[in-house]
Amino acid sequence: MAKIDFGGTMEEVVTSEEFTLEKAREVLKDEVIAVIGYGVQGPGQALNMRDNGINVIVGQRKGGASWDKAVADGFVPGQTLFPIEEAAKKATVIQYLLSDAGQVTMWPKIKECLNEGDALYFSHGFGIVYKEQTGIIPPENVDVILAAPKGSGRTVRTNFLDGSGINSSFAVFQDYTGRAKERTLAMGIAIGSGYLFETTFEKEVFSDLTGERGVLMGCLAGVMEAQYNLLRKNGHSPSESFNETVEELTQSLIRLVAENGMDWMFGNCSTTAQRGALDWAPKFRDAVAPVFEDLYDSVKTGKETKRVLDLNSADDYREKLNVELDEIKNSEMWKAGAAVRALRPENRKK
Numbered sequence: 001m002a003k004i005d006f007g008g009t010m011e012e013v014v015t016s017e018e019f020t021l022e023k024a025r026e027v028l029k030d031e032v033i034a035v036i037g038y039g040v041q042g043p044g045q046a047l048n049m050r051d052n053g054i055n056v057i058v059g060q061r062k063g064g065a066s067w068d069k070a071v072a073d074g075f076v077p078g079q080t081l082f083p084i085e086e087a088a089k090k091a092t093v094i095q096y097l098l099s100d101a102g103q104v105t106m107w108p109k110i111k112e113c114l115n116e117g118d119a120l121y122f123s124h125g126f127g128i129v130y131k132e133q134t135g136i137i138p139p140e141n142v143d144v145i146l147a148a149p150k151g152s153g154r155t156v157r158t159n160f161l162d163g164s165g166i167n168s169s170f171a172v173f174q175d176y177t178g179r180a181k182e183r184t185l186a187m188g189i190a191i192g193s194g195y196l197f198e199t200t201f202e203k204e205v206f207s208d209l210t211g212e213r214g215v216l217m218g219c220l221a222g223v224m225e226a227q228y229n230l231l232r233k234n235g236h237s238p239s240e241s242f243n244e245t246v247e248e249l250t251q252s253l254i255r256l257v258a259e260n261g262m263d264w265m266f267g268n269c270s271t272t273a274q275r276g277a278l279d280w281a282p283k284f285r286d287a288v289a290p291v292f293e294d295l296y297d298s299v300k301t302g303k304e305t306k307r308v309l310d311l312n313s314a315d316d317y318r319e320k321l322n323v324e325l326d327e328i329k330n331s332e333m334w335k336a337g338a339a340v341r342a343l344r345p346e347n348r349k350k
């Protein structure tokens with residue numbers, strides 16, 4: 001493992017240079033890896049593994065859109081694509097990528113498919129850490145491992161195709177075979193990670209649930225809406241409000257932040273922007289800090305996961321969710337966004 005100085009804290013990471021694809025192939029050469037669930041992470045991880053020469057099959061509920069997608073992606077029913085339990089029975093590594101709520105529903109059946117020495121692989125700590133809520137308690141005679149890409153399943157695939165790689169965290173919860181760590185790292189590299197950093201199941205799920213509810217999506221959506229509404233209230237047009245809130249962020253500044261960091265961004269804008277942004281950043285930090293405290297507490301105490309499982313089990317959840325999503329889609333702000341995106345020169349002809 002390479003030791004990296006992360007701003008004064010030394011951490012060990014495993015890169016794809018050090019743990020090569022050849023090594024991953026060697027570790028996994030006798031394994032049958034069943035990707036259970038072909039939603040968002042399933043395709044990204046399964047296709048990358050297949051392209052990397054790993055023996056991968058897919059298990060998915062028959063008949064739905066995800067099954068059809070697996071077929072369209074070249075998985076062949078009866079050969080590399082099976083109903084869930086059939087695939088799980090064939091596997092030596094069960095890659096459990098159903099939705100987190102789906103994992104709970106299917107667990108009693110999946111548990112029956114685990115043989116001594118198999119590995120049960122997750123991309124989230126949810127099922128294991130909140131076991132009182134999920135009932136997911138693996139038998140003692142299997143490895144329980146995790147590789148969690150830090151990004152959407154779509155990026156897992158697009159990064160692989162453009163020759164880069166997502167970064168992922170990894171953890172071992174249970175090492176029955178003595179091979180759990182090398183299996184985890186091999187899986188992490190095989191799914192297309194550029195590097196892997198170590199975590200625990202608990203740290204992964206606490207940080208992941210906080211991040212997606214916070215800066216990555218929930219907080220981001222909230223602050224975007226607040227600024228857009230403020231500008232609109234003060235007589236700015238939808239196009240100006242959207243451009244100043246979202247389009248400039250995604251098309252210009254966040255790309256520069258991705259390349260160079262916020263420290264660089266503060267040094268590479270107008271002196272006017274620099275002064276104002278430096279002055280206002282601590283005010284925003286302090287305003288949202290209590291909300292983040294509530295969020296982390298809600299995650300840690302299991303309120304967030306309980307809510308996910310309770311709501312997902314309601315019969316009309318999908319219906320209600322669609323209404324909620326449609327409301328956002330049909331809001332002025334995101335309709336303005338669609339119009340703005342369509343004006344991008346590269347989109348004009350589409």
Ligand SMILES: NC(=O)c1ccc[n+]([C@@H]2O[C@H](COP(=O)([O-])OP(=O)(O)OC[C@H]3O[C@@H](n4cnc5c(N)ncnc54)[C@H](O)[C@@H]3O)[C@@H](O)[C@H]2O)c1
Pocket residue numbers: 037038039040041042061064066096097098099100101102103105106123124126148149150151152153154
């Ligand atoms: N979405 C992401 O980009 C992402 C990123 C990192 C980690 N993860 C984790 O990866 C795992 C998979 O997430 P996802 O977003 O790909 O899942 P998803 O919501 O796309 O669902 C995956 C599949 O589960 C199946 N499914 C759901 N409920 C079922 C049930 N009761 N019975 C049978 N099948 C059922 C669906 O057919 C679907 O194809 C989760 O643990 C998630 O937290 C997801």
Ligand SMILES: CC(C)(O)[C@@H](O)C(=O)O
Pocket residue numbers: 150151152153208212216
């Ligand atoms: C892609 C995300 C938000 O990072 C993931 O955590 C998820 O649950 O979809």
Ligand SMILES: [Mg+2]
Pocket residue numbers: 208209212
């Ligand atoms: Mg998540």
Ligand SMILES: [Mg+2]
Pocket residue numbers: 149150151208211212
């Ligand atoms: Mg995440």
